[in-house]
Amino acid sequence: MKRITLTTHPGEDYELLDSGREEKLERYGIFVLARPDPQALWTKTAEGSSPGAQALREKWANADARFVRKGREGEWAVKPAVPGEWEVEFGGLKFLIRPTSFKHTGLFPEQEPNWAWLREAVAASGRPVNVLNLFGYTGGATLAAAQAGAIVVHVDASKTAVAWARENAVRSGLTDKPIRWIVEDALLFVRREIKRGNHYDLIVMDPPAFGHGPKDELWKIEEHLLELMKLCKELLSEHPLGIQMSGYAAGYSPLAFAYNLEPFVQAYGGVFEYGDLTIEEKVHSTSSGQGSGRLLPCGIFARWRV
Numbered sequence: 001m002k003r004i005t006l007t008t009h010p011g012e013d014y015e016l017l018d019s020g021r022e023e024k025l026e027r028y029g030i031f032v033l034a035r036p037d038p039q040a041l042w043t044k045t046a047e048g049s050s051p052g053a054q055a056l057r058e059k060w061a062n063a064d065a066r067f068v069r070k071g072r073e074g075e076w077a078v079k080p081a082v083p084g085e086w087e088v089e090f091g092g093l094k095f096l097i098r099p100t101s102f103k104h105t106g107l108f109p110e111q112e113p114n115w116a117w118l119r120e121a122v123a124a125s126g127r128p129v130n131v132l133n134l135f136g137y138t139g140g141a142t143l144a145a146a147q148a149g150a151i152v153v154h155v156d157a158s159k160t161a162v163a164w165a166r167e168n169a170v171r172s173g174l175t176d177k178p179i180r181w182i183v184e185d186a187l188l189f190v191r192r193e194i195k196r197g198n199h200y201d202l203i204v205m206d207p208p209a210f211g212h213g214p215k216d217e218l219w220k221i222e223e224h225l226l227e228l229m230k231l232c233k234e235l236l237s238e239h240p241l242g243i244q245m246s247g248y249a250a251g252y253s254p255l256a257f258a259y260n261l262e263p264f265v266q267a268y269g270g271v272f273e274y275g276d277l278t279i280e281e282k283v284h285s286t287s288s289g290q291g292s293g294r295l296l297p298c299g300i301f302a303r304w305r306v
Contacts, residue, residue: 001258001262001272001273001274002271002272002273002274003254003273003274003275004273004274004275005275005276005278005295006110006113006114006275006276006277006278006301007113007278007279007280007295008109008110008111008112008113008277008278008279008280009280010280010281010282011090011091012089013028013029013088013089013090014026014027014028014088014090014107014109015027015282016109016279016280016281016282016296017032017056017059017281017282018044018045018046018056018059018060018281018282018284019037019040019042019044019281019294019296020040020042020043020044020045020046020047021040021042021043021044022036022037022038022040022041023035023036023037023040023044024036024037024040024296025056025059025060025063028086028088028097028105028107029086029087029088029097031064031065031082031086031097032059032062032063032064032065033063033064033065033066033067033099033105034060034063034065034066034067035066035067035103036067036069036103037296039296039297039298040296042294044056044060045281045284045294046059046060050284052284053284055284056284064078064079064081064082065077065078065079065082065099067099067103073101073102074101074102074103075101076099078099084098085097085098087171088107090107090109090112091109091111091112091115091116091140091144092115092144092147093115093140093143093144093147093168093172094168094171094172094173095107095138095140095168095171096138096164096167096168096171098164106138106164106168107138107140108137108138108140108248108298109279109298110277110278110279110298110299111140111141111206111246111277113277114141114244114246114277114301114303115140115141115144116144117244117303117305118131118141118144118145118148118202118204118244119144119145119147119148120148121202121241121242121305122145122148122149122150122202122241123148123149125201125241128151129145129149129150129151129201129202129241130150130151130152130153130199130200130201130202130237131145131150131151131152131153131200131201131202131203131204132152132153132155132193132200132202132203132204132235133145133152133153133154133155133204133205134155134186134189134190134203134204134205134206134207134228135155135156135157135186135205135206135207135208135211136154136155136156136161136162136165136204136206137156137158137161137164137165137206138161138164138165138168139154139164139165139166139168139169140168141204141206141244142154142165142169142179143165143168143169143172143174145202145204146169146174146177146178146179147172147174147177150202151178152177152178152179152180153179153180153182153200154179154180154181154182155182155184155186155189156182156183156186157183157184157185157186157211157212157213157214157217157219158183158214159183159214162181162182162183165181166181183214184213184214185213185214185215185217185219186205186207186213186219186228187213187217187219187224187227187228187231188213188217190228190231190232190235191231193235194231194234194235198235199235199236199237199238200235200236200237200240201236201237201239201240201241202240202241202242202243202244203232203235203236203242203243203244204243204244204245205228205232205243205244205245205246206245206246206247206248207219207221207225207228207245207247208221208247208248209221209247209251221247221252225260226260229260229263233263233264233267236264239306240264240268240306241305241306242264242270242303242304242305242306243261243264243303243304244301244302244303244304245257245260245261245301245302245303246277246299246300246301247299247300247301248298248299248300252300253300254274254275254276254300254301254302255274256300257274257300257301257302258272258274258302260302261274261302261303261304264304265304268306269306270304270305270306271304271305272302272303272304272305273302273303274300274301274302274303275300275301276297276298276299276300276301277297277298277299277300277301278295278296278297278298279295279296279298280293280294280295280296281293281294281295281296
């Protein structure tokens with residue numbers, strides 16, 4: 001068992017420009033967005049006296065969209081020039097960015113290293129690979145696996161999210177890939193797949209702390225994760241490739257996920273690693289010629305591979 005930190009670095013269409021005081025400033029394509037992030041418990045680079053600080057202060061002040069909390073949800077204060085949605089290219093895929101009332105944008109950049117792991121696992125197998133993506137949301141893992149040649153089943157409880165993921169597949173040129181799009185409660189779907197006798201070589205999941213299925217089925221990670229992991233062991237094929245887990249805002253250590261993978265290592269061998277998902281801030285010029293390059297924590301992960 002190895003603990004590591006996975007880090008997403010600035011790219012052409014996405015950058016974490018600054019963070020601090022429980023906020024983050026990001027660039028998606030040509031638009032700069034400011035939104036809350038409780039993990040950013042430090043001062044902003046923009047508050048300093050470095051040559052790059054003034055430029056950052058201007059970016060914060062002139063953000064194209066800013067998320068404002070109102071109760072459990074919130075709303076975006078958006079400049080007139082910002083469209084309701086736009087496309088970016090990231091991690092070798094194309095995503096539709098659409099700011100939501102839950103502060104999300106439809107893209108989770110911290111997952112890019114996990115997508116690379118999936119691609120490598122599928123490509124290195126040298127055989128047809130069946131992948132199940134549970135709590136698939138807007139489809140990053142689904143698209144990465146399909147791009148590498150896998151046969152994928154994408155499951156999410158939200159009809160809107162599945163439609164969004166399908167559109168991302170179209171934009172990424174993956175409409176001819178073998179992807180099944182399922183709107184269903186994840187736990188219910190897994191139970192039914194076992195009864196149907198279906199199996200998967202690789203399972204991906206990003207379970208929320210709390211949620212509801214399309215028929216109001218209740219999901220609580222503290223009540224249902226252990227059952228899901230037990231069922232996943234029944235769902236694996238005779239020669240599995242692995243399991244990848246990630247989570248956001250659940251309040252758990254990555255060890256909580258890692259210990260759930262120990263039975264799979266004992267049964268099938270292989271190795272597993274766990275740790276934090278992070279995004280690196282863009283390095284801004286300072287008097288010393290270097291920037292902070294701080295890592296913003298964005299969740300936890302654990303993954304096992306034969």
